[in-house]
Amino acid sequence: MNDFKHNRVDLSCQDTLSGMKNLPDNFFDVAIADPPYGVSTASTWQIDQGHGLNGFGGAWKLATHSWDKLSGLENFEFTMCWLAELKRLVKPTGSIWLHSTYHNSGIINVACQILGLEIINEVVWYKRNAFPNLSCRRLTASHETILWVHTGGTHRQYYFNYEEVKAAVFENDNFKESGKQLRTVWDIPNNKDKTELKFGKHPTQKPLRLTERMLLISAKQDGRLFVPFMGQAQKLSRACVMV
Numbered sequence: 001m002n003d004f005k006h007n008r009v010d011l012s013c014q015d016t017l018s019g020m021k022n023l024p025d026n027f028f029d030v031a032i033a034d035p036p037y038g039v040s041t042a043s044t045w046q047i048d049q050g051h052g053l054n055g056f057g058g059a060w061k062l063a064t065h066s067w068d069k070l071s072g073l074e075n076f077e078f079t080m081c082w083l084a085e086l087k088r089l090v091k092p093t094g095s096i097w098l099h100s101t102y103h104n105s106g107i108i109n110v111a112c113q114i115l116g117l118e119i120i121n122e123v124v125w126y127k128r129n130a131f132p133n134l135s136c137r138r139l140t141a142s143h144e145t146i147l148w149v150h151t152g153g154t155h156r157q158y159y160f161n162y163e164e165v166k167a168a169v170f171e172n173d174n175f176k177e178s179g180k181q182l183r184t185v186w187d188i189p190n191n192k193d194k195t196e197l198k199f200g201k202h203p204t205q206k207p208l209r210l211t212e213r214m215l216l217i218s219a220k221q222d223g224r225l226f227v228p229f230m231g232q233a234q235k236l237s238r239a240c241v242m243v
């Protein structure tokens with residue numbers, strides 16, 4: 001296992017379930033999970049290392065890796081396990097953000113309901129520059145689903161930075177008007193600048209602006225963030241804790 005500490009960031013390369021089991025209850029204020037989508041269909045397909053990844057929208061098969069090859073039931077069981085751990089780790093005053101596509105969004109939604117994680121909002125991340133559909137047999141997938149959930153049950157103690165979010169202006173987001181409430185459709189092109197790619201590329205890397213928006217909504221100053229699935233194109237990725 002490789003551990004890495006830098007300033008206020010701890011990076012740990014291990015199986016996320018084993019890693020989470022060693023962390024104490026109510027340790028985090030916010031968690032952002034980008035789990036395997038269960039999209040892989042081809043066993044030998046590997047991402048072309050020369051792929052630029054800009055505008056990497058609906059080309060799901062490019063994300064084919066062994067860690068993603070889960071049957072529906074395996075995916076459900078795995079999802080129940082890591083979500084139950086997240087429920088234990090995130091404070092009732094905190095938030096959990098869950099990325100998904102149509103391949104696994106149903107599984108995650110059902111798992112949240114079974115575990116008593118209340119869904120605050122279902123956000124549609126609209127990717128106006130989504131990759132065209134290469135098979136020409138489907139519509140171009142141009143969005144992903146993000147669930148914003150909390151662990152506090154009926155008490156609803158989760159932090160929401162309402163006023164600042166309402167006042168915010170997000171450059172290039174055609175749906176957000178300054179001074180108006182933020183809607184559940186976020187217009188954020190799926191591209192990354194050079195600084196975001198300087199530590200390597202991953203087919204499902206999210207633009208920083210997406211994460212910044214989640215933190216603006218739900219994170220308090222000096223809170224603790226947990227990211228259980230950080231990109232590595234092999235079986236195990238890195239889990240990251242930021243304080």
Ligand SMILES: C[S@@+](CC[C@H](N)C(=O)[O-])C[C@H]1O[C@@H](n2cnc3c(N)ncnc32)[C@H](O)[C@@H]1O
Pocket residue numbers: 014015016017034035036037067202204205206228229230231232233234235236237238
């Ligand atoms: C959809 S990708 C998320 C990538 C992330 N958005 C990024 O840019 O770093 C899912 C990640 O989960 C990792 N993963 C899958 N199963 C895991 C496990 N049991 N423990 C830790 N990581 C795992 C994979 O290696 C992959 O990097």
